[in-house]
Amino acid sequence: MPNTIRWGILGTGYIAGEFAKGLQFVPNTQLVAVGSRSLGSAQAFARQFNVPQAFGSYEEVVQSDVDVVYIATPAGRHRDDCILCLNANKAVLCEKPFTVNAREAQEVIELARSKQLFCMEAMWMRFMPLIQQVKQAIAQGAIGDVSMFTADFSVPTEFNAKNRYYDPELGGGVLLDRGIYALSLAFQLLGKPSQIVSQATVGKTGVDEQAAMILSYPTGQLAILSASFRTYSPNEALIMGDRGRIRIHEPFYRPHKLSTVTKFPLVTSSKAQSSSGLKQKLTAAIKQNSLVQRLYYQLEPMLKSAKSNLHLLDGNGYNYEAAEVVRCLQAGELESKIMPLDETLQIMQAMDTMRQRWGVKYPQD
Numbered sequence: 001m002p003n004t005i006r007w008g009i010l011g012t013g014y015i016a017g018e019f020a021k022g023l024q025f026v027p028n029t030q031l032v033a034v035g036s037r038s039l040g041s042a043q044a045f046a047r048q049f050n051v052p053q054a055f056g057s058y059e060e061v062v063q064s065d066v067d068v069v070y071i072a073t074p075a076g077r078h079r080d081d082c083i084l085c086l087n088a089n090k091a092v093l094c095e096k097p098f099t100v101n102a103r104e105a106q107e108v109i110e111l112a113r114s115k116q117l118f119c120m121e122a123m124w125m126r127f128m129p130l131i132q133q134v135k136q137a138i139a140q141g142a143i144g145d146v147s148m149f150t151a152d153f154s155v156p157t158e159f160n161a162k163n164r165y166y167d168p169e170l171g172g173g174v175l176l177d178r179g180i181y182a183l184s185l186a187f188q189l190l191g192k193p194s195q196i197v198s199q200a201t202v203g204k205t206g207v208d209e210q211a212a213m214i215l216s217y218p219t220g221q222l223a224i225l226s227a228s229f230r231t232y233s234p235n236e237a238l239i240m241g242d243r244g245r246i247r248i249h250e251p252f253y254r255p256h257k258l259s260t261v262t263k264f265p266l267v268t269s270s271k272a273q274s275s276s277g278l279k280q281k282l283t284a285a286i287k288q289n290s291l292v293q294r295l296y297y298q299l300e301p302m303l304k305s306a307k308s309n310l311h312l313l314d315g316n317g318y319n320y321e322a323a324e325v326v327r328c329l330q331a332g333e334l335e336s337k338i339m340p341l342d343e344t345l346q347i348m349q350a351m352d353t354m355r356q357r358w359g360v361k362y363p364q365d
Helices: 014-023 039-049 058-062 075-087 102-114 129-139 174-190 270-274 277-288 290-303 318-331 341-358
Strands: 005-010 029-035 053-055 068-071 091-095 119-122 146-154 195-202 208-216 222-228 237-241 244-248 257-263 304-310
Touching (some): 005 058, 005 318, 014 029, 039 053, 058 075, 068 318, 091 102, 091 318, 102 119, 102 341, 119 318, 146 174, 174 222, 174 237, 208 341
Parallel strands (some): 005 029, 005 068, 029 053, 068 091, 146 222
Antiparallel strands (some): 208 222, 237 244, 244 257, 257 304
16 A cells, blocks of 8 residues: 555545545545536535545546545445445445445455455444543453443434435434444444344334334343434433443543543452452341441442543544554555454344334345
């Protein structure tokens, strides 16, 4: 790969513009081409973001002198656009959801791997500095053994049967648009669940407008997730352990603030208990002593330690995922360890299973 990575963009909508802004904060990059189904739209985008080449088709972008293509088209097009880029031997960063179903995702992944080309889902949340800090804190045991995780992403969205939120042809529905953030974060922090139960409210266009999910894990952990087009929620995430909790403030998918509360528990951790039968007996005796319990709960506020962590983003946030692509390309890596393709496929499979239970189908299914 050259020292400067040359980018092309398919699509000229809002997300494409935000990504173009983010690229301005990434060293060793240049946005050299943009394509739209309308030449006029591509030219207007090129003028706004100083892009030297504007094309009236996606095919012309992938045939131009670019190293990697960011796909910012509607979800219903992602499979076809990824294949278009890969068949032209271009690396791919595809906006979430990667495709509309697991079958399409598998097809794209197999093609990328067979051609030895870099490919990644653009789940920008995963690359945010505070999300990386949360993952590290959990790994270091900052809040003890994590057993519960909650996240919600709900903002009222005006109904329009023809826009991407509500149109099945475009891969509409709250799960693929918003629920995927909470689901992806659960996978990132807790791993692949062993079971998922869910429920959805399906609207008149046949897509899910509200969804609730409970993920369970072999170790007993639970993740409770929700998303909606109809309501406004706190849009936060909370990770809870036996020694404290971490709150990812609104919006959790683009966080600027964490709050961590840690406690010195009356009961020793499960790991410590398992190391000594004497400690188990002592713990049981303490729990049964009413005087000790009253004293503990009186002192409990003083046994807490709370702190906040603020982190103002460099750029607009899209630069972090772009920087990871640049790093991987320059290092000769075909996948990102932060957003690996196998995990993208597992998340798509989980969403397929939920949609099937709800009766939500896309033309691509």
